[in-house]
Each structure stands twice: as structure tokens, then as C-alpha cells.
Amino acid sequence: MPRRRRQRGGDPYWLNLKFAGTCKKCGAKLAKGARAFYFPNGKYVVGSDCCGAAEKAAGDFNASAFDDAMMSGSW
Numbered sequence: 001m002p003r004r005r006r007q008r009g010g011d012p013y014w015l016n017l018k019f020a021g022t023c024k025k026c027g028a029k030l031a032k033g034a035r036a037f038y039f040p041n042g043k044y045v046v047g048s049d050c051c052g053a054a055e056k057a058a059g060d061f062n063a064s065a066f067d068d069a070m071m072s073g074s075w
């Protein structure tokens with residue numbers, strides 16, 4: 001039975017911007033090299049220094065990943 005696994009391509013992740021971007025959450029300009037949280041599915045980033053959306057999103061994602069692990073069960 002195939003295990004449900006996290007899709008490598010779809011997982012959001014931290015990155016340092018290779019070029020200037022815009023925070024999806026608050027619209028702030030994100031400088032090149034700024035730390036941001038990237039969502040491959042939506043192809044957008046949220047910033048950390050501007051509104052803290054990155055930390056929030058990362059926390060939410062980790063929480064849901066944790067739930068996922070609990071629900072799928074390893075016993």
C-alpha cells in the first residue's frame with residue numbers, strides 16, 4: 001500500500017530571495033537576499049521582516065505536516 005508522502009515540489013520552504021520580490025501577505029517589497037518563505041504551488045513568497053507572515057506560514061506548515069504524520073499513523 002503506497003504511503004502518502006510529502007510532495008517534494010509542492011512543499012513551501014525558506015529561501016533567500018535571488019531577486020527582489022513582494023510579500024504576498026502585506027505587499028511589502030522584499031529585497032534581494034531577504035529571507036522569505038516560498039510557496040511553489042502558488043509561486044509566491046511571504047516575508048519575514050515585514051509582517052512576520054513567513055514565520056506564521058512556516059509554523060502552520062509544520063503544524064499541518066505534524067498532523068499529517070499523526071493521521072497517517074506509523075503504528
Ligand SMILES: [Zn+2]
Pocket residue numbers: 023024025026027028046047048050051052053
Ligand atoms: Zn509581509
